[in-house]
Amino acid sequence: HLWANGVAVDWAPVFEGLDAQRVKLPTYAFQRQRYWPGVERVSPTPKLARRLQVESGRSLRDVVRESAAVVLGHHPDTALDTHRTFRELGFDSLTGVELRNLLQSRTGIELAGSAVFDYPTVTRLAEHLAGRAEPATPQAAADVTGDPIVLVGMACRFPGGVSDPDGLWRLVAEEADATGPFPTDRGWDLDRLQEVSATSRGGFIADVDGFDAAFFRISPREALATDPQQRLLLEVSWEALEQAGIDPGTLAGTPTGVFAGAYGSGYGDLVSREQLQGHLLTGGAGSVISGRVAYALGLEGPAVSVDTACSSSLVAMHLAAQALRTGECNLALAGGVTVMATPEMFLEFTAQNGLAEDGRCRSFADSADGTGWSEGVGVVVLERLSDARRNGHEVLAVMRSSAVNQDGASNGLTAPNGPSQQRVIRQAL
Incomplete structure (x- = not known):
């Protein structure tokens, strides 16, 4: 017996009389055994599978979490992070479809093959299942006319060390100078820049x-x-x-x-x-x-x-x-x-003769001599x-x-x- 969608299936008639050496089976046919208490004793009809889920008292989020754990090869009780994306948990396109199939058989709710991409966490997929089980009431669009x-x-x-709005206010109120020399942590050739750039200062x-x-x-x-x-x-x-x-x-x-x-x-x-x-x-x-x-x-x-x-x-x-x-x-x-990330703006504006030598802008002032970059x-x-x-x-x-x-x-x-x-x-x- 192999397992399909969480339900025991007798595959023997499928392979009877075939040469096992010549049969190429899809990889999903050899995944590890799944175990769901009680499921092996019933037929995989959607309504019955869904009734079992409801009668067991488990929430839809628990059902999704357990199903995801099993598809990944873990025990159903494994504590998966319900807010991490399925991709982060290790799902790909193939296992995503397998999770969809397992959830359909357990809940009786039809899902698209792209469900793990459309609702990429356990929590959001469970919310979607709840919405599909109970049709949502359409919400009227808000009247936003004239709302400031x-x-x-x-x-x-x-x-200038500004890390929040209060720091920006202090910088302006104190009329502090936020410019400084070229940074040393970006791999720039500072010796060459000193020769070819009209300035060696900016705001970083x-x-x-x-x-x-x-x-x-x-x-x-x-x-x-x-x-x-x-x-x-x-x-x-x-x-x-x-x-x-x-x-x-x-x-x-x-x-x-x-x-x-x-x-x-x-x-x-x-x-x-x-x-x-x-x-x-x-x-x-x-x-x-x-x-x-x-x-x-x-x-x-x-x-x-x-x-x-x-x-x-x-x-x-x-x-x-x-x-x-x-x-x-x-x-x-x-x-x-x-x-x-690169000093190209300094080099380009040096070539255009448009760079302030001290790296500072003096907009509208008679002493303005070019732009400064920050x-x-x-x-x-x-x-x-x-x-x-x-x-x-x-x-x-x-x-x-x-x-x-x-x-x-x-x-x-x-x-x-x-x-x-x-x-x-x-x-x-």
Whole structure:
């Protein structure tokens, strides 16, 4: 007897009269014996299997956990982490289908073959089974017309040792200088840069290579292949939610949006492709800047990565507010991140004679002599005012309005156009 879907099946008639040396069996036919108390005494009819599950008093989450353990070759009582993804527990496409088959036979509820991908944890798959067993009542879309957009949480990292909004306030209030010499922890050829760059200063985040990969359930190998911009945005997004009084772990499956401004940092060119192959595509993709946050927290609202150069973070907030106003999401993370993995910006602007020699910007001042480059990451949590009041979130600011346009033709591709900028300001006002 071999076991199929948790039920004892006599396979002898199938192989009777066949030459065993010539028969190629599918691998799933030789997996270790399954044991479910009582199941071997019944036929595998869905209704009866489901009735056994109900009469036993086990919750659907217990049934999913036990089934997952057995498919992985463990004892049914093995304590699997119900919040870890099936992929992290060791499932692949084949064992995922096997788990689907076993759950169908035990509960009588039909599941898609992609169930472990669509509902990637024990808890979420159990919730889906409960929803399939008891049809959900459709919810009416919220009326969000005229509901102001408010800021209820924020977090950041900036040069000058800034690790939170209070630190940023102190930096500004004390008129401190956040610039410093080129970093020594990024493998840059500092001797060569001293010769070819018009400046040797900029604004750099400290400990940019520090990341608690285990906290976000990311392997060390994948973490090394991941752009520091993704890592920092993930950490600061978590901090912004906590600052808003929201447990990030409670947002899985909710229509929470992520809107992140970023640009290509060049990090992928610095790491070993042979050692990190398989992770570099997602580790360096611009689209994954926002997608990484959505995946790690299980968010199901819009996830949009924005690259409109210097305005990226503001455009991300504009898009987040629009999504909240139209009901595409109930909560939104918005902001941006910049990490200079390579010194190319300094070299390029030196060639254009557009770099300030002391690395400092003096906007609108007669002494301005070029740009200065700096890093940073900032995330705000946006919500409709009615939701903020209902959820008891402190309102830190009101986002009255926003507008977006493009300069169009001007004296060069990167040169600003005054009338166009005046128009977008009037439009927002």
